Amino acid sequence: MSKLSKSILALAAALVVCLTLTRKVEAHHAFGAEFDPNRPVLLKGPVVRVEWINPHTWIHLEVTKEDGGKQVWMVEGGTPNSLLRRGLKRDTIKPGQVIIVDGYQAKDRSRRANGRDVTLTDGRKFFMGSSGTGAPYDKPENKDK
Amino acid sequence: MRIGLLLVAAALLPGQIPRTAEGKPDLSGVYDIATLTPLLRPDHLGDRLELSDQEAAALAKMEAARMAKTSQASNPNRTAPPKGGDGSEGAAGNVGGYNTVWTDRGTGAFKINGKWRTSIITDPKNGRMPPLTPEARKRAAARVALARPNTGDAWWVKEGLNPGPYDDPELRPLGERCLLGFGSTGGPPMLPVLYNNLKQIVQTPNRIMILNEMVHDVRIIRMNEEHEPPEIRRWLGDSVGRWEGDTLVVDTTNFTDQPALTSATRYLHVVERFTRIDARTLLYQFTVEDPTVWTRPWSGEMIMPATEDRIYEYACHEGNYSFEGILRGARLLEAEAAAKAK
Numbered sequence: 513m514s515k516l517s518k519s520i521l522a523l524a525a526a527l528v529v530c531l532t533l534t535r536k537v538e539a540h541h542a543f544g545a546e547f548d549p550n551r552p553v554l555l556k557g558p559v560v561r562v563e564w565i566n567p568h569t570w571i572h573l574e575v576t577k578e579d580g581g582k583q584v585w586m587v588e589g590g591t592p593n594s595l596l597r598r599g600l601k602r603d604t605i606k607p608g609q610v611i612i613v614d615g616y617q618a619k620d621r622s623r624r625a626n627g628r629d630v631t632l633t634d635g636r637k638f639f640m641g642s643s644g645t646g647a648p649y650d651k652p653e654n655k656d657k
Numbered sequence: 658m659r660i661g662l663l664l665v666a667a668a669l670l671p672g673q674i675p676r677t678a679e680g681k682p683d684l685s686g687v688y689d690i691a692t693l694t695p696l697l698r699p700d701h702l703g704d705r706l707e708l709s710d711q712e713a714a715a716l717a718k719m720e721a722a723r724m725a726k727t728s729q730a731s732n733p734n735r736t737a738p739p740k741g742g743d744g745s746e747g748a749a750g751n752v753g754g755y756n757t758v759w760t761d762r763g764t765g766a767f768k769i770n771g772k773w774r775t776s777i778i779t780d781p782k783n784g785r786m787p788p789l790t791p792e793a794r795k796r797a798a799a800r801v802a803l804a805r806p807n808t809g810d811a812w813w814v815k816e817g818l819n820p821g822p823y824d825d826p827e828l829r830p831l832g833e834r835c836l837l838g839f840g841s842t843g844g845p846p847m848l849p850v851l852y853n854n855l856k857q858i859v860q861t862p863n864r865i866m867i868l869n870e871m872v873h874d875v876r877i878i879r880m881n882e883e884h885e886p887p888e889i890r891r892w893l894g895d896s897v898g899r900w901e902g903d904t905l906v907v908d909t910t911n912f913t914d915q916p917a918l919t920s921a922t923r924y925l926h927v928v929e930r931f932t933r934i935d936a937r938t939l940l941y942q943f944t945v946e947d948p949t950v951w952t953r954p955w956s957g958e959m960i961m962p963a964t965e966d967r968i969y970e971y972a973c974h975e976g977n978y979s980f981e982g983i984l985r986g987a988r989l990l991e992a993e994a995a996a997k998a999k
Contacts (some may be wrong), residue, residue: 517715524715526702527775528723530695531762541833544750545823545983549742551809554735565976566969567853567871569759590759591852593870597761597966614738616752619986620810624978628738628753635733639758646809648995 546588547626551617555585555625556633559609564592564602571627573611587613587627595639611638674903674933677860682903682933684858684865687968688887688961690847690941691763691854693720696957698776698784706784708766708773727757740806750807761852767960769940777848780944780956793920793950811990814998823987824979831915833980835973836892838871841918844895845876845909845927846943846957848918855968856961865898865905873971878907885911890923905931924949937963 560572569589574582579589592602615625630638669675675683693716698705708716742751766773771829782959789797803822804942805812813821822828832839840850847869855870865878878898885895895911907929916925939961946954 517711520709520712520715521719523712524719525700526699527693527695527708527716528719530697530699530776531693534696539700541830541979541983542748542750543752543754544748545833546979546986547750547752547807548986549807550740551749552737552740554737563976564969567973568979570976570978571976577933589755594759594761594852596969598758608854612733612735614735616738616742618982620982620989622982622985624982626752628743629731629735630756631731631733631788633733635730637728637730637756637758639756640728642824656799 543626546618547616548619549616551621553585553613553615553617553625555587555613555615557585557610559605559607559611560584561607562602562605566593567591571611571613571630573613574607583623585613585623585625587615587625587630589627589630600639601604605639658827666907666926677938679862679864681860681862681900682905683860684931684933685860686963687857687966688854688939689762689964689966690849690959690961691768691852692765692777692849692959693717693763693830694774694777694959696777696848697786698778700785702775704782704784705775706772706779708775709724710773712832713768713773714768720762720764724757731908733941742809752807753909759852761854763849763854767962769958769960774959775988777957777959778955779958781953786949787953787955789920789950790952797920809990811987811994814991814994821991823984826984827982829983831892831917832872833983834979835872835980836868837917838874842871843874843876843917845894845896845907845929846918846945847929847941849959855964855966857968865907868968870968870971875942884908887911892927893917901930903932907931919946920950921945921947922949931961934960 554556555573555575555610556577560574563570569592571587571589572584573587576582611630612633613625613627613630615628618624632638668964677683701952716741738753742929743753745751745753748754778784778786781787822982826834831837837843840848841848842850851873857868863880865880867876874893876893876896878896880898882897884897889895890911890913892913894909894916896909898905898907907999912921912923912925914923918925928944932940934940940958941961942956942958944954972989
């Protein structure tokens with residue numbers, strides 16, 4: 513790699529770091545206030561319904577316990593706006609679609625968790641893989657963004 | 658919307674901008690201010706305001722690569738994340754947030770007068786906020802001293818803090834309460850945040866409205882009027898506007914004790930300048946002063962590019978399960994701490 517391109521990359525990296533530092537402290541609410549780091553969860557099961565509410569989506573899924581009993585959990589995701597702009601619609605996500613979620617349970621011990629990573633059963637990211645159009649950036653107007 | 662914009666653009670001669678029936682520049686439209694140009698310039702760039710084309714391309718490529726990487730498939734046989742937390746910082750508070758696919762912090766830097774920018778802040782020349790006053794430094798230090806890592810217990814009970822941070826819903830941040838968006842998204846000054854960066858401007862001869870996508874915060878700018886009396890305070894301040902030539906100048910005061918801009922107080926005063934530079938782009942400039950916080954005023958500028966994307970409905974209060982969960986969780990942790998202390 514030439515000296516020039518190294519310095520260009522270093523500068524781009526510095527700007528990304530600056531952007532991240534400015535924005536990482538912010539969010540609609542602190543996930544740290546809501547979720548308990550001592551209660552990690554791995555949830556697997558079919559989607560029951562998705563609440564497409566700005567600024568946070570809530571995905572409901574049915575989990576089968578070891579004793580065979582069923583429990584419905586709610587998983588907190590981000591703003592639906594980002595997905596809509598990337599070509600996903602509310603009917604893209606069908607009830608019955610099996611997903612895997614890892615996250616942490618809410619401090620109030622209700623059956624809620626953050627959707628730290630939400631994927632299909634083969635590991636593909638849920639909202640990327642289930643659109644039927646491939647990646648979010650498939651939307652034509654996003655291609656040259 | 659798209660056809661409308663095309664028709665307007667097609668009817669204009671080069672150098673002309675759309676105008677209202679009164680002959681004022683027409684600022685109306687929907688804009689997306691997401692950008693990879695940060696508010697603050699990295700220290701080591703000093704007074705350097707501009708990026709080369711190659712540097713801007715590298716920046717966009719780096720962000721695209723980051724998005725591609727975080728969008729890759731995960732291990733389908735993964736187990737739950739580590740007990741005790743995943744070590745994430747900031748708002749992710751040791752539990753992480755959610756997949757990157759939900760965020761939208763822009764895909765490139767922005768250009769002004771044909772040159773890419775290193776930071777939104779342009780004055781001071783180093784692209785950083787000026788030093789804090791001694792009083793503001795003390796307040797900032799007190800805030801930092803109260804921050805605790807998320808260990809999943811009621812630390813405020815153990816430390817005998819009274820009131821505790823979760824004792825009253827009104828002690829919680831405005832974002833958590835759905836009263837304002839986070840960061841300074843609603844402004845003023847209106848700054849880019851992690852997602853939901855759209856702004857809609859609706860213009861009439863005597864009122865100009867700015868709808869912020871995040872939390873649907875709305876600013877109504879009263880043209881050629883005086884400010885409200887000082888006892889009237891608003892979350893987004895009281896904005897009055899006037900035309901200086903073809904530039905809309907908006908003066909905002911009368912903030913509450915908690916303006917959207919971090920560190921600012923009720924003494925915040927913001928002057929914004931909106932100039933239409935072509936059929937699809939506004940130039941947005943602002944100057945911020947609060948003598949109780951910063952030792953001198955500071956200024957920044959960025960562009961507001963038009964977008965064909967729509968602003969969707971918001972239902973922050975209706976869907977705010979998080980807030981009840983946060984308060985209820987605090988009660989439960991407090992009860993546990995009390996039982997342990999017995």
